[in-house]
Amino acid sequence: MQQRLTLLVAMLVLAAAIPTGVAGATAQTQQEDCSFPYTVTDASGTEITLDERPDRITTLNPSAAQTVWELGGSEQVVGVTVNADYLDGFDAKTSVTASDGFGISVERVVGTEPDLVLAPNASRTETVRALRDAGITVYQLAAAETLEDVTEKTTQIARLTGHCEAAVEVNAWMEANVEAARTATADVERPSVLYPIGSGYVANTNTFISAMIEASGGTNVLGEFDYEIGYPQVSDEIILQANPEVLLVNSRGSGLQTQEPYASTTAGQNNATVVINTDYLNQPAPRSVVFAVRNMTEGFHPDVETSFVARSEVTVATATPTPTATATDVSEPTTSSETTATTTGEQPGFGVVAALLAVGALVLARRE
Known part of the structure; x- marks a missing residue:
């Protein structure tokens, strides 16, 4: 079928x-x-104008790069960061990551001669200012805290890059898979889940990662506590008190369940972990949402049949x-x-x- x-x-x-x-x-x-010209105000409150469709785009984070790829605009991209290395054609692009492997090299970005730079909300203010002072058009994206934010971000990047029709298809693909997961897990028991990022930092309920956990039939156990920021650093005592039934682990943190305090939780004692590719778990972009939600749903509820939808x-x-x-x-x-x-x-x-x-x-x- x-x-x-x-x-x-x-x-x-x-x-x-x-x-x-x-x-x-x-x-x-x-x-x-x-159509172009196109004038818009970005998340920093700065108004930019694109006189024509940008032929040369530089992305300062992998989720923006992935989004442009999914929209069919990879040929327009000339600059990327090292964490976008999983994308097809990455090797043909110029790395704009600083030589020490951290942050952005303003000189390298300017060297790509971009018509448009897509910068994440968390970009350093001085980096964005330096690029604008160099005459570069920079659009700073809003933070994505919900799955709806990911949809809006995809639509906005499509508008900036001239791929509006593709955004309709990409968002439909993403939303169809999220809805498939929600439907399949609507009447099942939801395990309590914790996503430890490392060094005591965890994903709170007001993050797109938590939204994916909920869509996949899990419950973010951090909802029992009163943290306001998206990724708080919590104590070992809080983790033990939360006592998650499942640990969500990115592929670079596999084996975390054997370390304290996680080993003493119900998840650690039962070796109940769901490992997700880091490139998809941590990036608010369409492909990431689809693949992460699929894997979480299958990991949280291996006996539940879910009708996921292929892009084709x-x-x-x-x-x-x-x-x-x-x-x-x-x-x-x-x-x-x-x-x-x-x-x-x-x-x-x-x-x-x-x-x-x-x-x-x-x-x-x-x-x-």
């Missing part, structure tokens, strides 16, 4: 509600949803009907000032996003 996922996105313009001339301008803007099983059909003038439209005159106001009021590039929010996407899954 094969599962196919079809995403139908309907972008509808209601001509009866607006004059004929304005309707034409609105329809044209929606069709050019990924997702198709996107976009329809943009041409507005039809009504008798009322024809009889009412449209002044040039009205047409201009509507055209300039429409924000270039957000046609697809606005249509998705206003009209919605219909996802039909069926088995054959």
Whole structure:
């Protein structure tokens, strides 16, 4: 049996509600949803303008690089960090990681001659400032604390890089797999889970990692405590008090369950660990979410059958009907000032996003 996922996105313009001339301008803007120039304000509050689609992109973290890859824009990328080494074609890109292996080399970034730099929210202020002072266009991404944030981040990167339609497909693939995990584990007993990152740091409930744990049928045991930050450093006593039933371990920390205080928890005593590839567990990006949620679900609930969706099983059909003038439209005159106001009021590039929010996407899954 094969599962196919079809995403139908309907972008509808209601001509009866607006004059004929304005309707034409609105329809044209929606069709050019990924047009340039494009002006936007980033997470740092800085407004940037891209006059044309960027041909040379440098990413300062692996999740941004992975997202561009998934959108089909890997050929546009000229600079990456060393932690993006798992991506196909990495060796052909320039590393912008500092020579000591930590942080970003401003000189190397400038040397890639980028049209656009994608910087994570956690970027050092002085690094971003130095790049902007060098005349580089930098877009600083917002932090991703939820799975919805990952979706929004994917959509925004797609808009910046000129891959809006691909974002619809990528997000549909990610969301379909998350929903498959949620559906499969809706009525099962949820184990208490802890993700120790190392040196006492753990993932709190207000992180995208915790959101993946919850979607996969687990419960983040740190929810029993009152930590506010995303990745607090906790004491051995807190870990023993939390006493998780399952330890979520990244591939570089395998064997953690044999070390104290984890060895004395229920998870450690039962050798109950779920090991996830570090590249996918720690990076808020589409492929990471899909693969991590799949592996967590299978690890937390090995006896539960889940119908996950392959990327090749997702198709996107976009329809943009041409507005039809009504008798009322024809009889009412449209002044040039009205047409201009509507055209300039429409924000270039957000046609697809606005249509998705206003009209919605219909996802039909069926088995054959």
